[in-house]
Amino acid sequence: MSIFLSEKPLYDVIVIGAGPAGLTAGMYCASMGFKTLVIEGSQPSRLQLAEQIHNYPGFPDGVSGFELLNRMRIQTLKAGAEFRREDVVAVDLLSPVKTVITRSESITAFTVIIAIGLGKRKLNIEGEDRFLGLGISYCALCDGPLYKDKTIALVSDEFPGDLLSLSRLASKIYFIPLNPLESISGLPGNVEVLNVKIKAITGVNRVEGLRITRNGIEETLQVDGVFISTRNIPFTSIIAKSGVEIDERGCIKVGKDMATNIEGVYAAGDCTCGGMQVAVAVGQGAVAAINAMAYIHQQRKELKSIIV
Ligand SMILES: Cc1cc2nc3c(=O)[nH]c(=O)nc-3n(C[C@H](O)[C@H](O)[C@H](O)COP(=O)(O)OP(=O)(O)OC[C@H]3O[C@@H](n4cnc5c(N)ncnc54)[C@H](O)[C@@H]3O)c2cc1C
Numbered sequence: 420m421s422i423f424l425s426e427k428p429l430y431d432v433i434v435i436g437a438g439p440a441g442l443t444a445g446m447y448c449a450s451m452g453f454k455t456l457v458i459e460g461s462q463p464s465r466l467q468l469a470e471q472i473h474n475y476p477g478f479p480d481g482v483s484g485f486e487l488l489n490r491m492r493i494q495t496l497k498a499g500a501e502f503r504r505e506d507v508v509a510v511d512l513l514s515p516v517k518t519v520i521t522r523s524e525s526i527t528a529f530t531v532i533i534a535i536g537l538g539k540r541k542l543n544i545e546g547e548d549r550f551l552g553l554g555i556s557y558c559a560l561c562d563g564p565l566y567k568d569k570t571i572a573l574v575s576d577e578f579p580g581d582l583l584s585l586s587r588l589a590s591k592i593y594f595i596p597l598n599p600l601e602s603i604s605g606l607p608g609n610v611e612v613l614n615v616k617i618k619a620i621t622g623v624n625r626v627e628g629l630r631i632t633r634n635g636i637e638e639t640l641q642v643d644g645v646f647i648s649t650r651n652i653p654f655t656s657i658i659a660k661s662g663v664e665i666d667e668r669g670c671i672k673v674g675k676d677m678a679t680n681i682e683g684v685y686a687a688g689d690c691t692c693g694g695m696q697v698a699v700a701v702g703q704g705a706v707a708a709i710n711a712m713a714y715i716h717q718q719r720k721e722l723k724s725i726i727v
């Protein structure tokens with residue numbers, strides 16, 4: 420493809436997002452000498468909310484999400500990446516030079532790696548924020564093993580795939596659907612379906628129970644933990660208008676090389692809905708970076724005689 424640039428972009432790579440996917444991508448690019456900017460938004464990385472991570476390699480005794488993220492951040496800084504703390508409000512990705520717009524400036528680059536993560540629909544009830552990581556989990560795969568032989572509640576807005584895996588671990592599960600479900604049969608014996616309204620998550624230092632109303636009468640259900648399995652809310656609204664393809668769930672569509680449908684634009688981590696795990700986000704960030712660097716090499720070859 421022959422391209423003409425009126426000016427050289429400010430950066431080789433802009434990474435939007437400073438969770439494990441964005442930090443890994445930034446670290447790879449910066450350490451290979453590419454001028455790299457990582458933009459971290461006001462929304463915290465989901466890793467920051469994780470009390471303990473037990474399934475990330477290299478930490479046999481577990482590590483707090485905060486510490487793991489901080490270590491990754493330091494490594495990316497040491498590799499030479501620049502950081503800016505601002506929300507990206509718009510992007511212009513279709514031309515060879517990509518523009519990323521924050522509230523205060525427009526920044527240009529040859530490539531953009533989108534690693535903006537994903538949100539979860541909250542229940543918005545008393546105790547939900549207070550006990551996050553203290554008995555409340557949004558991730559059965561991550562935290563299920565902590566509830567072996569315990570009593571838990573699973574609250575969900577659809578039939579959760581997590582129910583069967585949790586039923587193999589917990590001794591008792593109260594499954595509380597948020598929306599009416601068609602009749603469910605064949606559930607394991609330790610699962611009890613409760614059609615109740617949840618008023619609050621209760622406890623002193625961690626989750627101890629759920630305050631519910633059943634047939635208009637208030638009662639407290641004793642549980643050791645509450646799993647909230649609600650639909651994802653992608654943060655992809657800024658991306659949606661850019662031409663990057665997004666599926667019906669709001670997840671960014673990527674190939675095996677983490678490339679989107681737009682040349683020079685890659686995505687990694689939870690925003691691609693490809694695993695929702697730190698190890699997956701890290702791996703995808705690395706793949707996105709390697710392919711973004713190859714793309715820049717190619718661009719530079721083509722541009723050599725045009726820009727200095
Ligand atoms: C309570 C909890 C426990 C968990 N436990 C585990 C576990 O045990 N094991 C495991 O593997 N995984 C666990 N996870 C999941 C894991 O944290 C995520 O899979 C991982 O953080 C995804 O990384 P990411 O980089 O894709 O996104 P995130 O870590 O969510 O980072 C997203 C980044 O994008 C930025 N951003 C968003 N919008 C914008 C914008 N407009 N402009 C600029 N920046 C923006 C945010 O500021 C943030 O820096 C847990 C998650 C939670 C919430």
